[in-house]
Amino acid sequence: MxxxxxxxxxxxxxxxxxxxxxxxxxxxxxxxxxxxxxxxxxxxxxxxxxxxxxxxxxxxxxxxxxxxxxxxxxxxxxxxxxxxxxxxxxxxxxxxxxxxxxxxxxxxxxxxxxxxxxxxxxxxxxxxxxxxxxxxxxxxxxxxxxxxxxxxxxxxxxxxxxxxxxxxxxxxxxxxxxxxxxxxxxxxxxxxxxxxxxxxxxxxxxxxxxxxxxxxxxxxxxxxxxxxxxxxxxxxxxxxxxxxxxxxxxxxxGMERRIHRHRTCSAALYSGLSAIGLTPFAREDSRSTVVIALNYLDGLEDKVFRDTLAKKFRILVAGGFGNLKGKVFRVGCMGEVDRYHVVRTISGIASALAMMGHKADAGAGLEAAEQKLAGL
Structure with a gap:
């Protein structure tokens, strides 16, 4: 991802x-x-x-x-x-x-x-x-x-x-x-x-x-x-x-269908990851549909979180650049992305957060995502 x-x-x-x-x-x-x-x-x-x-x-x-x-x-x-x-x-x-x-x-x-x-x-x-x-x-x-x-x-x-x-x-x-x-x-x-x-x-x-x-x-x-x-x-x-x-x-x-898939998966990721307690970095009127940047929760260490996600759940996400290093992580929503990738990513992130002592309701995240994915 x-x-x-x-x-x-x-x-x-x-x-x-x-x-x-x-x-x-x-x-x-x-x-x-x-x-x-x-x-x-x-x-x-x-x-x-x-x-x-x-x-x-x-x-x-x-x-x-x-x-x-x-x-x-x-x-x-x-x-x-x-x-x-x-x-x-x-x-x-x-x-x-x-x-x-x-x-x-x-x-x-x-x-x-x-x-x-x-x-x-x-x-x-x-x-x-x-x-x-x-x-x-x-x-x-x-x-x-x-x-x-x-x-x-x-x-x-x-x-x-x-x-x-x-x-x-x-x-x-x-x-x-x-x-x-x-x-x-x-x-x-x-x-x-x-x-x-x-x-x-x-x-x-x-x-x-x-x-x-x-x-x-x-x-x-x-x-x-x-x-x-x-x-x-x-x-x-x-x-x-x-x-x-x-x-x-x-x-x-077909481009129309492909764009619809990307937009639907993006909406599901924003909705689902917000439901488990994460907040998007970009202002709402500026947000990308292919790269979802998220603020880290207080006390969540960047490398530990991404390593846990990669090693335990085989999901790769990117860290932040420059002044944003350690403050945000970024989820790609492009290319092959579909329902499977969205659901697995939300579930994996919620589980990694829980393993690191942060409350995260995976069920709420998946439910919110599924409401968006219904149109896929």
Missing amino acids: LPGPTNVPERVTRAMITYPINHRSDDFVELYEECVNNTKSVFETEGDAVCLTASGTGATECSVVNLVRKGDKVIVPVNGEFSSRLAQQIEWAGGQAVRIETEPGVNATLDQVREAFDNNKDVKAFYCVWNETSTGTMINYLDRIKDLTSRNDSFYVLDGVSIVGGEELHMDKWGIDVAVTGSQKAFACPPGISPVCVNARARKYMEANPPRTMYFNLPRYFKYYAESRHTPFTPVLPVLYAYREATRMILEE
Whole structure:
């Protein structure tokens, strides 16, 4: 129950058990072309898709180095570890990060974003971390940002590393120019593939202003794909097979049904864990549907609790980052998550708390969860 890497279906794992192929062969073209097309279907875009061999951080860095130039002004909400890293990446690329800072667990409001645009008429781009994994918060106004970026044709870039495939995304409809994710999160795939989707407008800019980087040079990927359906560099072939199978499973389930499953399981986890005496860290209007961050009870020691949960109940959850270390723990609700995972997690956490001397009514937690799971 980590917020990534997540559980991987056996069907996806088995897809990796194959001999390596020549990445300049027709076999590779068949594999990669389907990966690209499936990616575009999940993101709901008619633009280009690149399946990078990289972590999610690599995908976000790729988006930065291909768009941000020295002196460019970029608006970015910051309320946790990953949004802070994004702002730093922008500055390292020579840009000027206009941070909209809020406390961890609280999102910047749309009014605050609008004010940042009002005060920065010459803004080059708006970047945001859709789902701040470190604090369990999720931005819920993505569909209204294009009204702001359209004022001066600034770019709209979405870091969706820990949420694409588990929540509603309409890249083209929402006016998003660049969006990225990671295979090991809501796609329920091993780490190693990080999709980057780019619309025609952003591609045109990148090709006219190529970045000074070799590996993350998106125009180079566009060129190779257009000419031969190849990648410019050797990809991680076994994980690419797994990624193809994972995207097939996503499309077979259907995005609407998949999102409903994620939201239902999330509601059940919030309700059930609250019923056993835990409190969510994020403010209610900012809470993520794929990462549930919870405050520790007084006197509950982080490492002891998570070790007990792992060793006695074989359930893995994540601790907190930075200033939140030892204060919160985080439960992933993405990928394969279903009724089984929810019920077992609530039961295991309640039992671990009881073993450590904290009153926890597992029955109340399961009853509260089942009321939410009825719609699954």
